[in-house]
Amino acid sequence: MNLAATLAAEPNEDLAHISNVLIYSAMAVYLLAFFAHMAEWLFGSRSKVARTAAALTPSKTAAAAPAVAVKAKGGTATLERPQVVTRSVTGSRDVPDGPGAAAGDEKGDLYGRIAVSLTVLAFLLEFGGVLTRALSVRRAPWGNMYEFSITFSTVAVGVYLVLMALKKNIAWLGLPLVTTILLDLGLAVTVLYTSSDQLVPALHSYWLWIHVSTAIFCGAVFYVGFVATMLYLFRDSYEAKLQSGGRPGKFATSVMERLPAAASLDKFSYRLNAAIFPLWTFTIIAGAIWAGDAWGRYWGWDPKEVWSFITWVAYACYLHARATAGWKGRKAAYLALIAFACWLFNYYGVNIFVTGKHSYAGV
Amino acid sequence: MSKTEAPGQRDDLGAAGEHLSTAPQEESPNLPSLGVIGWLRWFWRQLTSMRVALILLLLLSLGAIPGSLIPQSNVDELKVQDFKDRHTTLGPLYDKLQLFDVYSSVWFSAIYILLFVSLIGCIVPRTWQFVGQLRGRPPGAPKKLTRLPAYTTWRTEAEPEQVHGAALALLKQRRFRADLTADSVAAEKGYLREAGNLVFHIALIVMLIAFAAGQLLKSEGGKLVMEGDGFSNTLSQYDDFKSGSLFDTDDLAPFHFRLDDFQGTYEKSGPNRGTPRTYRANVTYSEGADGPEKKKSIEVNKPLEVDGSKVYLIGHGYAPKVTVRDPKGKVVYEAAVPLLPIDQNGTATGAIKVLDGYKNKKGDKEQLGFNAFFVPTFAGEGKGQMFSQFPAADFPVLALSAYHGSLGVDSGVPQNVYQLDTRKMKKFKDSQGELFKKRLLPGETMELPNGAGSITFEKDLKEWATFQISQEPGSVWALGGALAAIAGLAGSLFIQRRRVWVRAVRGADGVTVVEMAGLGRSESAKLPEELSDLAAHLHEKAPSAPDPHPDPDAEAASDSDPDAVPAEGAEK
Numbered sequence: 044m045n046l047a048a049t050l051a052a053e054p055n056e057d058l059a060h061i062s063n064v065l066i067y068s069a070m071a072v073y074l075l076a077f078f079a080h081m082a083e084w085l086f087g088s089r090s091k092v093a094r095t096a097a098a099l100t101p102s103k104t105a106a107a108a109p110a111v112a113v114k115a116k117g118g119t120a121t122l123e124r125p126q127v128v129t130r131s132v133t134g135s136r137d138v139p140d141g142p143g144a145a146a147g148d149e150k151g152d153l154y155g156r157i158a159v160s161l162t163v164l165a166f167l168l169e170f171g172g173v174l175t176r177a178l179s180v181r182r183a184p185w186g187n188m189y190e191f192s193i194t195f196s197t198v199a200v201g202v203y204l205v206l207m208a209l210k211k212n213i214a215w216l217g218l219p220l221v222t223t224i225l226l227d228l229g230l231a232v233t234v235l236y237t238s239s240d241q242l243v244p245a246l247h248s249y250w251l252w253i254h255v256s257t258a259i260f261c262g263a264v265f266y267v268g269f270v271a272t273m274l275y276l277f278r279d280s281y282e283a284k285l286q287s288g289g290r291p292g293k294f295a296t297s298v299m300e301r302l303p304a305a306a307s308l309d310k311f312s313y314r315l316n317a318a319i320f321p322l323w324t325f326t327i328i329a330g331a332i333w334a335g336d337a338w339g340r341y342w343g344w345d346p347k348e349v350w351s352f353i354t355w356v357a358y359a360c361y362l363h364a365r366a367t368a369g370w371k372g373r374k375a376a377y378l379a380l381i382a383f384a385c386w387l388f389n390y391y392g393v394n395i396f397v398t399g400k401h402s403y404a405g406v
Numbered sequence: 407m408s409k410t411e412a413p414g415q416r417d418d419l420g421a422a423g424e425h426l427s428t429a430p431q432e433e434s435p436n437l438p439s440l441g442v443i444g445w446l447r448w449f450w451r452q453l454t455s456m457r458v459a460l461i462l463l464l465l466l467s468l469g470a471i472p473g474s475l476i477p478q479s480n481v482d483e484l485k486v487q488d489f490k491d492r493h494t495t496l497g498p499l500y501d502k503l504q505l506f507d508v509y510s511s512v513w514f515s516a517i518y519i520l521l522f523v524s525l526i527g528c529i530v531p532r533t534w535q536f537v538g539q540l541r542g543r544p545p546g547a548p549k550k551l552t553r554l555p556a557y558t559t560w561r562t563e564a565e566p567e568q569v570h571g572a573a574l575a576l577l578k579q580r581r582f583r584a585d586l587t588a589d590s591v592a593a594e595k596g597y598l599r600e601a602g603n604l605v606f607h608i609a610l611i612v613m614l615i616a617f618a619a620g621q622l623l624k625s626e627g628g629k630l631v632m633e634g635d636g637f638s639n640t641l642s643q644y645d646d647f648k649s650g651s652l653f654d655t656d657d658l659a660p661f662h663f664r665l666d667d668f669q670g671t672y673e674k675s676g677p678n679r680g681t682p683r684t685y686r687a688n689v690t691y692s693e694g695a696d697g698p699e700k701k702k703s704i705e706v707n708k709p710l711e712v713d714g715s716k717v718y719l720i721g722h723g724y725a726p727k728v729t730v731r732d733p734k735g736k737v738v739y740e741a742a743v744p745l746l747p748i749d750q751n752g753t754a755t756g757a758i759k760v761l762d763g764y765k766n767k768k769g770d771k772e773q774l775g776f777n778a779f780f781v782p783t784f785a786g787e788g789k790g791q792m793f794s795q796f797p798a799a800d801f802p803v804l805a806l807s808a809y810h811g812s813l814g815v816d817s818g819v820p821q822n823v824y825q826l827d828t829r830k831m832k833k834f835k836d837s838q839g840e841l842f843k844k845r846l847l848p849g850e851t852m853e854l855p856n857g858a859g860s861i862t863f864e865k866d867l868k869e870w871a872t873f874q875i876s877q878e879p880g881s882v883w884a885l886g887g888a889l890a891a892i893a894g895l896a897g898s899l900f901i902q903r904r905r906v907w908v909r910a911v912r913g914a915d916g917v918t919v920v921e922m923a924g925l926g927r928s929e930s931a932k933l934p935e936e937l938s939d940l941a942a943h944l945h946e947k948a949p950s951a952p953d954p955h956p957d958p959d960a961e962a963a964s965d966s967d968p969d970a971v972p973a974e975g976a977e978k
């Protein structure tokens with residue numbers, strides 16, 4: 044009998060029930076937020092604020108940019124602070140960011156703000172759901188895939204809201220994020236649901252808190268980076284088309300011109316992926332230390348370990364690609380997508396299709 | 407927004423843009439024409455280029471995939487066998503391709519060895535280059551500062567020397583390495599990025615070596631220990647033992663421990679009745695051949711660390727103590743017999759083997775064997791099958807069936823201690839001629855038929871625990887390497903290396919023109935902000951001169967120019 048696989052605690056049914064109610068409520072509110080975002084985009088499409096096309100018309104970019112010197116403002120004698128200009132680098136497009144989903148449309152803007160408020164509310168509900176689940180099982184709420192999924196989406200929304208609070212330009216993330224959160228929660232409550240008394244195992248160790256919490260956090264950030272990378276690829280083809288004198292479709296134009304510039308999206312996703320990579324490295328190492336305590340070997344090529352390693356190497360590839368001439372831009376972005384796919388497979392695929400020591404999926 | 411660095415940028419800037427990192431410059435793979443040496447050189451250059459490192463990294467991740475999908479013999483030998491039995495055509499093919507041992511296969515090893523050769527070939531020159539950069543000076547300002555990604559300028563009545571002096575002081579105070587040249591100040595900061603990057607890559611090598619050494623030198627063995635019994639860490643004491651190919655039995659650390667007692671507590675009620683809550687093995691151990699004794703409890707996830715070895719608690723079970731007497735009443739066997747659990751509630755089976763000392767009624771030497779079936783908590787007479795109801799020993803019952811004859815242990819074939827080989831044994835028979843068997847409560851005795859002796863289930867029920875004792879010599883190095891890798895990585899990814907130049911020149915009208923520009927290698931929006939902040943400070947020392955004739959053209963140019971975009975946060 045393997046001792047490690049059999050230790051577990053007794054759940055509290057009432058709290059588990061409250062947790063479920065909270066999760067369902069959160070889903071309902073996310074759904075409302077989803078509709079509000081849709082309204083935001085719809086109203087925004089009426090707006091005539093469109094700058095990208097103008098900035099990218101071939102005639103203008105062809106003109107060599109003269110060196111710029113910014114002088115004192117308005118030519119007055121006193122200057123508060125010298126103004127810094129940034130100069131585009133040879134070879135990259137110089138396009139301002141799009142105006143955002145509402146594109147200045149008043150109604151769209153209103154709906155946008157409603158959507159964010161609803162997202163905050165849903166986040167609080169979902170957070171409560173995760174918390175009560177944890178209290179009901181009296182352990183970290185990361186014992187099976189249902190619990191991973193609800194925690195994961197809570198953290199992803201948390202990351203988004205924090206970036207929002209830091210006044211980062213990420214309103215564009217709202218709709219895609221809320222959509223996938225709904226998908227994630229939908230999967231969680233239908234396919235992956237594990238009632239809280241069906242406790243799988245003893246992940247009894249403080250390393251559970253360290254290793255799994257950082258893993259979920261990394262996943263959430265990688266996910267946001269992934270969305271940004273996807274949008275970068277779309278926006279980049281859109282800009283490339285405009286630049287070469289093409290005319291993208293009406294719908295594409297309406298959506299794309301409201302997004303940030305390709306360069307901004309690209310840089311945003313790079314920063315997220317790069318910033319979280321050390322933490323991902325740490326997560327794997329923490330897992331190895333825990334495995335050393337629990338199973339008597341710190342690395343044993345268990346499928347979960349293998350896929351964490353593959354994910355890690357894939358992100359290392361991506362970072363290398365960014366530093367290698369000829370691999371920047373789209374090629375590097377494809378690597379980022381592959382790396383995220385590895386992460387996703389590690390998360391869902393390995394738990395469901397592959398059996399190993401980490402098989403606590405509970406499905 | 408500042409822009410992503412593009413390939414053409416460095417060419418624009420000449421020396422100023424050079425060596426902002428020690429990353430190797432890519433060359434196009436021109437085929438060499440110069441004999442063997444030329445080819446070798448070419449090959450080395452390719453191997454140590456970023457492009458090949460990238461490809462090798464990709465190959466490494468691809469190569470790791472099959473090992474997660476195909477059963478691996480170092481993980482689960484049985485599964486591999488099962489797979490081979492089910493796939494008669496694929497099996498041998500996979501075997502040839504070493505797909506059952508991916509992580510020690512020739513091709514997987516080739517990938518990572520190439521990668522690490524490439525890594526070393528990359529680190530060594532980069533380290534030299536970096537040392538050179540540390541000893542050298544920040545490169546002088548390019549001619550046209552306006553070409554740099556972040557730029558600002560103003561006119562001041564301060565003397566150029568004054569401006570330079572103030573700039574030098576300011577930059578040094580901000581911990582830039584700053585240097586005054588003929589007409590400008592050159593400064594650079596963020597060398598830790600490069601250092602971190604080198605540390606990270608070196609740490610990878612340390613980790614690999616530690617990992618490899620660990621695989622070669624490790625040892626791992628299992629041992630079942632009864633309450634009250636001890637274990638000395640020598641090869642002969644192990645039940646099973648595996649080790650790496652360079653392991654030497656002299657490497658076993660000479661420690662000793664005794665299992666004082668084993669405690670298991672279980673959920674008493676509710677849907678999870680019977681679920682274990684704690685397992686604890688209380689041991690007394692001593693380090694070295696005869697070190698002082700210390701007490702410690704080993705739990706799941708909490709191994710005992712002693713002399714560089716780790717002792718893990720792996721399993722537990724019961725060992726009923728029995729006494730066997732011969733027809734004359736003489737004790738011929740007295741031992742606690744470990745039984746193997748077969749379910750979560752502690753139902754266990756095993757065998758009791760009396761090898762020598764027993765003589766039957768006729769005075770002939772014979773061996774005795776008993777099949778044992780044990781339940782720690784019996785359901786009660788007549789209540790279904792004899793399976794345990796609860797894992798704790800609340801109502802222990804031992805069921806025995808008896809044989810005599812030859813146990814067959816002399817044939818030289820190693821025997822399973824938990825199984826009776828009855829091929830050369832005869833059953834003791836009851837009055838109906840069936841196999842003689844009986845259920846015993848603690849303290850009860852089973853008299854063998856026809857006065858052939860007896861066996862007693864003693865009241866003193868013992869528990870046993872199995873331990874895994876492993877030694878992984880490289881693990882401290884691996885951990886050290888891993889921590890260094892994280893630190894290096896954080897430095898490499900969070901620190902920005904950047905250069906700032908300040909040039910002050912007296913213009914034709916006698917007023918000094920100050921120009922400041924910044925260049926960062928990495929993709930940061932912080933550079934314009936930093937430049938703006940530096941400029942503001944310098945501006946205090948060298949305030950703007952009144953502009954004699956505002957230049958409407960320049961204003962207009964800056965507003966309409968598509969390439970001149972105010973930096974985020976720089977205008978405030």
Ligand code: HEM
Nearest residue numbers: 359362366427429430454455456459521524525528610898
């Ligand atoms: C074992 C495999 C390797 C791993 C996991 C790895 C990982 C990384 C990571 C994560 C970075 C990111 C740091 C950053 O973006 O600044 C990096 C940077 C770098 N790596 Fe590696 N690396 C490996 C092998 C190599 C090899 C073989 C080379 C040499 C050809 C190399 C050369 C570089 C260079 C030059 C940089 C700095 C790029 C820059 O300045 O941005 N690496 N590496």
